[in-house]
Amino acid sequence: MKIGFIGLGNVGGKLSGSLLRNGVDLSVFDLDDQLVNAKVAAGARAGGSPADMMGDCDAVITCLPSPAASAAVVAEMLPQVTAGKIWLEMSTTDSSEIKRLGALVQAAGGEAVDCPVSGGCHRADTGNISIYAGCARATFERVLPILTHMGRRILHVGEVGNASILKVMTNYLATANLLTLCEALTVMKAQGMDLGMTYEAIAMSSGNSFVHETESQLILSGSRDVNFTMDLIQKDIGLFQQLADEAAVPLEISPLIIAMMSDGQARYGMRAQSDRMIERLEEATGLQILADGFPTELVDDEPEERGCEVQPKRRIR
Known part of the structure; x- marks a missing residue:
């Protein structure tokens, strides 16, 4: 699959880096040209615009700072959504808003996945973060190979909105x-x-x-x-x-x-x-809450490994 990634900030930059590191065919876009240029230097293609990326790619991932930013990007991509296209929202966002936007994508013939991450930026950097995925089961099966490059534990949580x-x-x-x-x-x-x-x-x-x-x-x-x-x-x-x-x-x-x-x-x-x-x-x-011997930045020391779907230990009703 050809993947587009929009939003190369603290989390998005690391998630897209995991895709590149694992050989995914990746286009990228961000309002900050320096972030785009850095990913291009690492092997990605500059995506041009959100609309261009939805037209060119099989799936487009967004990882943006606010629901308003996600809504603006989806509005731009929507005319290029056709049957089989997938939008994956990896931002932390309003569940009602992602349901609304997901419905628009689905009405245009595409598929929507609500898939925020959890576990810290240091684990996003190594592909060892956890991912919740809200979408139809058939859609989940299509995107699972992509998600397992970015996260170690992937949990299908039912319909769009549940993950948020x-x-x-x-x-x-x-x-x-x-x-x-x-x-x-x-x-x-x-x-x-x-x-x-x-x-x-x-x-x-x-x-x-x-x-x-x-x-x-x-x-x-x-x-x-x-x-x-x-x-x-x-x-x-x-x-x-x-x-x-x-x-x-x-x-x-x-x-x-x-x-x-x-x-x-x-x-x-x-x-x-x-x-x-x-x-x-x-x-x-007036106290200082300090101690010697602790790191100034977090580093994930677990080796990177391909992720997999988490099977719930208890029956989901």
Whole structure:
């Protein structure tokens, strides 16, 4: 299949790199010409425009910063959608919006796949990230070979829109975990605990998590650069709160998380790195939440391997 990739930012640049590294016939497009030129130098073709790419390719992947950006790109591609063409949305987006856009693509004779990723930019860089895919089963079978070049674990989650619902849930949980880790590390420092030892104590306990094993290291090293910014967090947790509001689920923690992240943005900038939330507590206490021996950037040390479909352990109803 000839693949087009639109959006070469933090995540999209890495996902498209996995496709190139695995020999996929790839065209690329981004508003930043430098990002396009770098991929062309690595073996991709410049795609010209979203419309050109949909016309030339069998499938076009989008990985964009907002639902509005995705809508604009789909509108441009839509006249070129014909029978058999596939649009894959890998952004974290509004489930109702991707259903709307997917319906437009399907009405034109094409197929739509809602397939956001989860697992951190460092795993996106090595093809070891996880991918949820919402689409018809027959469509999933067509795109699975492409997805397994970008992700290690691929889960078919049913219809278009389901993947986006699950993704904003996971990002909500990750954000809540980040904020509680900030509090836990600060309290341990205030109690005189060695923070290197504290890291290991958490890692071997029931309090351990993916966020701890990754982001706590960046907090303790002082880097605070997880390659994910506060504006993206706000988008994702806002979408989760929207899902709750639509279902009339009264949440207590979610509004507090949104308010805390808003305060972080007011202090450090709208696009500050999300791990800088620790600095709110450092400022409030006068403590430094640092320890020796931790990395300043995350590197996936697992060897790259071709991905596969995850088979649910429990029956899906």
